[in-house]
Amino acid sequence: MLVRNFRPEGSKVVGIDTARRHPGKERPTSGSRAPAPMAARVPESVIDAQRRQQAIQDALASLPAPQARAVTLFYQGFSHQEIAATLRCSAEAARKQVSRGTAALAKLLHPINSQ
Numbered sequence: 001m002l003v004r005n006f007r008p009e010g011s012k013v014v015g016i017d018t019a020r021r022h023p024g025k026e027r028p029t030s031g032s033r034a035p036a037p038m039a040a041r042v043p044e045s046v047i048d049a050q051r052r053q054q055a056i057q058d059a060l061a062s063l064p065a066p067q068a069r070a071v072t073l074f075y076q077g078f079s080h081q082e083i084a085a086t087l088r089c090s091a092e093a094a095r096k097q098v099s100r101g102t103a104a105l106a107k108l109l110h111p112i113n114s115q
Contacts, residue, residue, distance in 0.1 A: 059108040067101035074098045
């Protein structure tokens with residue numbers, strides 16, 4: 001009886017391409033350049049996101065402190081009343097700070113949003 005597909009226990013299947021290679025010789029890769037280092041392989045979308053984040057932080061830093069705090073708290077999910085309690089002002093004043101701050105941010109970030 002002939003056993004065609006016999007493999008000893010624990011052995012690995014070797015592909016034809018691997019089996020045909022000669023030891024010490026590497027197949028040429030597509031292109032003659034060496035692979036780029038990991039830092040150079042960062043996707044453009046990640047770089048764009050980092051630039052946007054830095055622009056937003058710069059724009060927030062340019063706002064008056066109460067507006068910057070009000071906008072930051074608002075985008076973190078706090079209500080106008082909670083913002084008012086934090087800033088020690090009325091809910092109407094907190095709403096105005098958020099409104100004015102977001103309007104100022106929109107003007108400062110307009111060039112970024114149009115890209």
